[in-house]
Amino acid sequence: xxxxGIVALACLAAGPAIAAATLPTxxxxxxxxxxxxxxxxxxxxxDSDLAAYGFPARPNPFEQRKAYxxxxxxxxxxxxxxxxxxxxxxxxxxxxxxxxxxxxxxxxMTAPRQANTSYSTNWSGEVLTDNATYxxxxxxxxxxxxxxxxxxxxxxxxxxxxxxxSSVWVGMDGAPGAASDVVQAGTESDAACYGGxxxxxxxxxxxxxxxxxxxISNFPVTAGxxxxxxxxxSGSTTAAVYMTNATTNQYxxxxxxxxxxxxxxxxxxxxxxxxxxxxxxxxSLANYVTQYISDTVVLxxxxxxxxxxxxxxxxxxxxSVTMLQNNAAISVPSTIGASGVQISTTGAxx
Numbered sequence: 507x508x509x510x511g512i513v514a515l516a517c518l519a520a521g522p523a524i525a526a527a528t529l530p531t532x533x534x535x536x537x538x539x540x541x542x543x544x545x546x547x548x549x550x551x552x553d554s555d556l557a558a559y560g561f562p563a564r565p566n567p568f569e570q571r572k573a574y575x576x577x578x579x580x581x582x583x584x585x586x587x588x589x590x591x592x593x594x595x596x597x598x599x600x601x602x603x604x605x606x607x608x609x610x611x612x613x614x615m616t617a618p619r620q621a622n623t624s625y626s627t628n629w630s631g632e633v634l635t636d637n638a639t640y641x642x643x644x645x646x647x648x649x650x651x652x653x654x655x656x657x658x659x660x661x662x663x664x665x666x667x668x669x670x671x672s673s674v675w676v677g678m679d680g681a682p683g684a685a686s687d688v689v690q691a692g693t694e695s696d697a698a699c700y701g702g703x704x705x706x707x708x709x710x711x712x713x714x715x716x717x718x719x720x721x722i723s724n725f726p727v728t729a730g731x732x733x734x735x736x737x738x739x740s741g742s743t744t745a746a747v748y749m750t751n752a753t754t755n756q757y758x759x760x761x762x763x764x765x766x767x768x769x770x771x772x773x774x775x776x777x778x779x780x781x782x783x784x785x786x787x788x789x790s791l792a793n794y795v796t797q798y799i800s801d802t803v804v805l806x807x808x809x810x811x812x813x814x815x816x817x818x819x820x821x822x823x824x825x826s827v828t829m830l831q832n833n834a835a836i837s838v839p840s841t842i843g844a845s846g847v848q849i850s851t852t853g854a855x856x
Contacts (some may be wrong), residue, residue: 509562510557512566512831519625520534520738520780520845521613524685526635526822527539527540527558527630528560528761529589529825531591531592531760532591532592533592533593533594533720535540535762535763536590536592536720536760536761536763537560537695537759537760537761537762538560538589538590538658538759538761539559539560539587539699539741539759540558540559540560541559541587541589542555542559542561542587548561548581548584549578549581549582552625553628558571560587560748560759560761561581561584562577562580562581562736562738562748562759563648563738564577565577565648565805565812566810569810569850570805570810570812570846571760571811571812572801572803572812572814572845573648573650573803573805573831574603575801575810576650576652576734576801576803577650577736579652579752579801580650580734580736580748580750580757580772583750583751583752583755583757584750584755584757585732585755585756585757586754586755586756586757587756587757587758587759588591588722588724588725588756588757588758590691590722590723590724590725590758590760591718591722591723592720592721592722592723592760593719593720593723594717594718594719595711595719595720595721596717596718596719596757596784596785597782597783598715598716598718598719598783599673599675599683599688599690599713599715599719599780599782599783600628600680600688600715600782600783601679601685601687601688601705601715602626602628602629602633602680602681602682602776602827603626603627603628603629603788604624604625604626604682604805605625605626605627605830606625607623608625608830608833608834608835609626609833615749621827622823622825622826623643623823623825623826623827623828624822624827624828625827625828625829625830626784626827626828626829626830627788627829627830627831628780628781628782628788628829628835629776629778629779629780629826629827629829629845630779630780630824630827630828630829630837630838631776631777631778631779631780631799631826631827631839631849632776632778632802632814632815632816632824632826632827632837632839632841632847633679633774633775633776633778633824633825633826633827634646634774634775634776634804634815634822634823634825635681635683635774635822635823635825636769636773636774636775636806636821636822637773637774637821638684638772638774639684639719639771639773640684640742640769640771641739641741641742641771641772642807643771643807643808644806644807644808645771645772645773645806645807646678646771646772646773646775646804646805646806647678647738647739647740647772647805647806647807648659648736648737648739648805649676649677649678649736649737649738649775649803649804649805650676650734650735650736650753650801650802651675651676651734651736651777651800651801651802652691652728652732652733652734652735652752652799652800653666653674653693653732653733653735653797653798653799653800654675654730654731654732654733654797654798655674655693655695655708655727655728655729655730655731655733655814656672656729656763656794656795656797657695657706657729657730657794657795658695658696658704658706658707658708658729658792658794658849659697659704659706659792659793659795660670660704660792660793661699661792661793661853662698662793662853664699664700665700665701665702665703665704666790667699667701668698668699668790668844669696669697669699669789669790670696670699670790670791670792670793671694671696671781671782671784671789671790671791671792672689672694672695672696672698672779672780672781672791672792672793673692673693673694673695673711673778673779673780673781673782674692674695674779674780674794674797674799675690675691675692675693675735675777675778675780676690676691676692676735676736676737676776676777676799676802677689677692677737677755677772677775677776677778678690678691678737678739678770678772678774678775678776678804679770679771679772679774680774680776680828681774681776681825683743683769683771683773683774684771684773685770685773685774686716686717687712687714687715687716687764687765687767687769687770689713689714689715689745689764689770689774689837690713690714690715690737690738690778691711691712691713691735691737691747692711692733692748693708693709693710693711693727693733694707694708694709694710694711695708695729695792696708696712696772696792697792697793697795698759706729708726708728708729709721709722709723709727710722710725710727710729710733710749710758711742712737712747712760713761714745714762714764714765716767716768717765717768719782720747720762722758722760722805725749725751725756725758726751726754726756727751727772730753731751731752731753731754731842732751732752732753732826733749733750733751733752734749734750734752734801735747735748735749736748736749739770739772740761741763741770742764742769742770742771743763743769744761744762744763744764745761745762745763745764745770746759746760746761746762747760748761750754751788753809756806757760762835769833772806772807773787775804775813775815776800777796777815777847778827779829779837780815781829781847783833786810791829791831791836791837791851793851794851795850795851796848796851797847797848797849797850798842798847798848798849799846799847799849800842800845801812801845801846802815802816802845802846802847803845805813806822814841814844814845815845815846815847816841816843816844816846816847817841817844822839826839826840826841835851835852836851836852837850837851838848838850849853
């Protein structure tokens, strides 16, 4: 569950504002926010004070109840502000790479075909889509997700003499359609194994593809901790990430600009486990075992209520995305209720 001057959206319904008095970070194009004063209560603060101190915009508690509940959970755990130290790393979390369904026999053994199932070589999870072709009414603009950081380990019984990777994130754009970008944030759980000894690596990150991943170096996360993420837009070229570690009660808020020549569309919303692109090649998937993401809710300009990831809405279909490698399913999602997704590795990854 994750927010910077106030930006006027002349033709859009009011979205989350990005505060006027932002502070520079060590990374060009990224900004953070002043710390709130002692005794500041974000749950009861005015909208302008929330924006000024980098808290997520308050959803309407009556029309956007699920989003408001997710926001309240973020706020309740956002007690210790982290002034972010950022580091660009040469990894990318790419748009969804579509794949055809595996052969029927393989499909039956690993991932039964459903009407709303699609296949990818880099993504696994849930995706909502709309018909937006540019950022306007009908575009998604804010998304939530809550998950425990998965353990970083290699596939059971293996030690590759290298590193395997798994990224858990929430974001928008990136599904096949009008957009060629993805704006997203989440955590990394990687596993290097040499000589029978595994060393895991964990960190929080954000990215606006096609730019590289940005690690939030001083916002520590580790396996089992509860992390809440929101990604929100204030226009087609300005985004914000809000992240709390609900286990440590630390939070971070970062506003950042689109890569040169890139504009956000808002035609998809997603909750994903991914094997990232390392040196222009898809990495090997780590054994994250099972990942559950709750509070899968997204807001759309022109709709008063939140849209649940598990069900979608009229005109906003939901797809379950299964990750394939060599025509075998290696990561498979299943919907849990209206606003949750469980994503599980099959153990078949190389």
